[in-house]
Amino acid sequence: MQQNIPDSKTIKACCCIVGGGPAGIVLGFLLARAAVETIVLEKHADFLRDFRGDTIHPSTLEIMYELGILDKFLQRPHQELHQLGAQIDDFAVTIADFSHLPTHCKFVALMPQWDFSKLRCGTRKALPTISFAHGV
Numbered sequence: 161m162q163q164n165i166p167d168s169k170t171i172k173a174c175c176c177i178v179g180g181g182p183a184g185i186v187l188g189f190l191l192a193r194a195a196v197e198t199i200v201l202e203k204h205a206d207f208l209r210d211f212r213g214d215t216i217h218p219s220t221l222e223i224m225y226e227l228g229i230l231d232k233f234l235q236r237p238h239q240e241l242h243q244l245g246a247q248i249d250d251f252a253v254t255i256a257d258f259s260h261l262p263t264h265c266k267f268v269a270l271m272p273q274w275d276f277s278k279l280r281c282g283t284r285k286a287l288p289t290i291s292f293a294h295g296v
């Protein structure tokens with residue numbers, strides 16, 4: 161199998177995933193972790209797109225905990241939203257309070273999606289059976 165060679169014409173793998181969005185990259189991660197030779201094909205050349213939000217919700221963070229990549233995620237620059245509130249004249253109201261959630265992270269994380277996607281692709285170093293081909 162030829163890996164990580166962007167100008168290569170022939171790539172062989174046991175499993176080919178078309179689309180390097182969150183679903184494709186996480187599936188590639190899970191297969192590679194099970195030692196399945198996997199290639200993820202993404203038609204865009206990079207992750208520098210800003211058409212989605214940048215919020216990573218507690219349920220998503222919990223899945224990252226279960227996958228064992230939460231610590232790496234939290235090491236990257238991010239902001240944490242623990243509560244949402246509003247002030248109307250003298251009246252303060254809490255709109256959302258994440259402190260009671262039964263998850264490890266009781267907050268919504270804010271991180272640019274290209275940083276988040278790069279983190280998910282960064283698993284390639286730890287998992288030699290996965291390759292990413294961008295701009296195909």
Ligand SMILES: Cc1cc2nc3c(=O)[nH]c(=O)nc-3n(C[C@H](O)[C@H](O)[C@H](O)COP(=O)(O)OP(=O)(O)OC[C@H]3O[C@@H](n4cnc5c(N)ncnc54)[C@H](O)[C@@H]3O)c2cc1C
Pocket residue numbers: 178179180181182183184201202203204211212213214215216217220296
């Ligand atoms: C405006 C907006 C804001 C959002 N904000 C948030 C948010 O803040 N937090 C959150 O958790 N979710 C958010 N979402 C939802 C989130 O973006 C989606 O749930 C998620 O992107 C779905 O992932 P996916 O991998 O299924 O699909 P996609 O993200 O659509 O990934 C599919 C990938 O396949 C690639 N592709 C398609 N066809 C081909 C092809 N023929 N060959 C190669 N590659 C191909 C595409 O380029 C794309 O990268 C938002 C969505 C939108 C639209």
